[in-house]
Amino acid sequence: MxxxxxxxxxxxxxxxxxxxxxxxxxxxxxxxxxxxxxxxxxxxxxxxxxxxxxxxxxxxxxxxxxxxxxxxxxxxxxxxxxxxxxxxxxxxxxxxxxxxxxxxxxxxxxxxxxxxxxxxxxxxxTKVPQASVINHPPFELDTYARKFYYQSKEVELTPTEYIIMKLFMENPGKALKREEILTRVWGNEYLGDSKIVDVNIRRLRSKIEQNPAKPRFIETVWGMGYRWFIAEDEQ
Missing domain, CATH: 3.40.50.2300 (Response regulator)
Incomplete structure (x- = not known):
């Protein structure tokens, strides 16, 4: 169809x-x-x-x-x-x-x-064959149901935001370049500029950070990109 x-x-x-x-x-x-x-x-x-x-x-x-x-x-x-x-x-x-x-x-x-x-x-x-949950307390990403939770409450994400969060939670603690995020989320053929990454990050922060101006979970790596924070007891 x-x-x-x-x-x-x-x-x-x-x-x-x-x-x-x-x-x-x-x-x-x-x-x-x-x-x-x-x-x-x-x-x-x-x-x-x-x-x-x-x-x-x-x-x-x-x-x-x-x-x-x-x-x-x-x-x-x-x-x-x-x-x-x-x-x-x-x-x-x-x-x-x-x-x-x-x-x-x-x-x-x-x-x-x-x-x-x-x-x-x-x-x-598109659901994967088996359930798969990524836990980074207080966050949880259910890749089977395609749902994201903060403190056990579902957070509504756009399709783009979901893919970004999945990328972050699959790479905890890794500094991801803007260009890498752009390629992994939007694809190699995307013709826009990397500012679209920054705006989506800003939007994600508004949904999960208590103070988006001082983010705790999505850290800025100056001159490079972003990093998903992971607590020491999770490493």
Whole structure:
């Protein structure tokens, strides 16, 4: 069955062009010209991926992203922006998107970004044959159920956040370069920059750190990347 993609874009020409190209790739595409219509279609059709413009009439893309992320934690979201400023990109990621692209863009690049996101969705949602739990008190990662717990309470993670946490917990105490995280999570063919790693780390810290400004668990390795803290009695 073709994977469902919801395209939320208010410019008719862009929306039709993107839809034609995605349908050629074999996707089932639903389209909406406003944020409100996009939310309604998402609830009706349950797409796996949403391609979402920021500048929309009525509810803007940031708010749509926030609503969809709360309603559908496992949804893949790629945001489109007509601006090149980092602020829009960072805001989109902070609201829960998995990736972003700046317009105008090459449809081939969008297709590659979607395929990269598909792999992350599959990595999170495909269950392994046997149960496997990684324990780093007060955290627990159940790789069979694809669930993450902090102090025995489930923490909702996006597909991208889940893969990052799995990478960290499989490599406790190891300093991971940004480029290594980017490759392991987004894939070798990812065409964006490494800032997407930093924003996802910031978002993870907001979910698991008591004081994200002074992180205890996800440590910054200055000039390099990040390290997952492991207590001495666990080593």
């Amino acid at each position: 073709a994977r469902k993609i919801l395209l939320v874009e208010d410019e008719d020409a862009i929306r039709k062009f993107v839809k034609i190209n995605l349908e050629r790739e074999g996707y089932q595409v639903f389209e909406a010209g406003s944020g409100e219509d996009g939310i309604d279609l998402a609830k009706k059709e349950h797409p796996e991926i949403v391609v979402l413009d920021i500048m929309l009439p009525g509810i803007d893309g940031f708010e749509v992203c926030r609503i969809l992320r709360q309603e559908f934690p496992d949804l893949g979201i790629i945001m489109l922006t007509a601006k090149a400023e980092d602020l829009d990109k960072i805001m989109g990621l902070q609201f829960g998107s998995d990736d972003y692209m700046t317009k105008p863009f090459n449809p081939t690049e969008l297709s590659l970004r979607i395929k990269s996101l598909e792999r992350r969705l599959d990595a999170k949602n």
